[in-house]
Amino acid sequence: MPSLAAIGIATAISLWAWFGLVLTKPQDLEWFAAIVTIAHAANGLAQLLIAVHPRTPQLKWQGYRVASFVPAFAAMALTLVAWTVTAPPTLPVEDFGDNVYQVIGVFAIVLLGTTLAGAGLGGLLVLLPIWLIARAIRGDRAKPATNEMTKDLAGLNRTQLWTGGALIFAIVGFGFAMHFVYPDAPGRRLARMRAQFEALVTLTGEPVATAVAFALLATMVALVLLHNRRPRGA
Helix, strand or coil: CHHHHHHHHHHHHHHHHHHHHCCCCCCCHHHHHHHHHHHHHHHHHHHHHHHHCCCCCCCCCCHHHHHCCCCHHHHHHHHHHHHHHHCCCCCCCCCCCCCHHHHHHHHHHHHHHHHHHHHHHHHHHHHHHHHHHHHHHHHHHCCCCCCHHHHHHCCCCHHHHHHHHHHHHHHHHHHHHHHHHCCCCCCCHHHHHHHHHHHHHCCCCCHHHHHHHHHHHHHHHHHHHHHCCCCCCC
16 A cells, blocks of 8 residues: 555656646746656655565565565556646647657656666665664674565664654755755854854744755654654554
């Protein structure tokens, strides 16, 4: 069900962007590309987390984890089929001439790349840090296993896997937001950081960046609380 939910969300967002930004006037291919890229990258990340989660640790053969990542490409296939069926053959598209199918062909490559990129970045920014933290905490007490990563992740439930990974992204996003709160702060590094912090707490910085920074702070607090919440039952 989590795999199907991720597929459905990515497909629905892609269709919404297609009808709202390509099949209508005025067209906006830049926003369309950004939306579908983010949607399918997030789907690739979600499918990776679902695939590596040790749902059935008693199963010794680990090949099923690789096979369970294949549904990540179902969203791409459904999206491309829906675009092809609903595309008027004579629809003019900016920068692509009069052939809308050229757009679909280009974005077939884009969706494949973003799905794999989402999974790759997820492995580097989510799974790898979690695995390193788990190894550092457990130390020599961890029993040797043929698949050490999934063995270490077995100590985390699905909620903790998601919150731990999301927390990393929230921290990185907060760092970027803090820079744009006061992007032209004078002085050296420490002076700029102090000026940016003062602009944040006094609400005198860039309005959008300040709002994003506070939103990410609240997100980090919520993720930590959710991550440390005691599970119900045994």
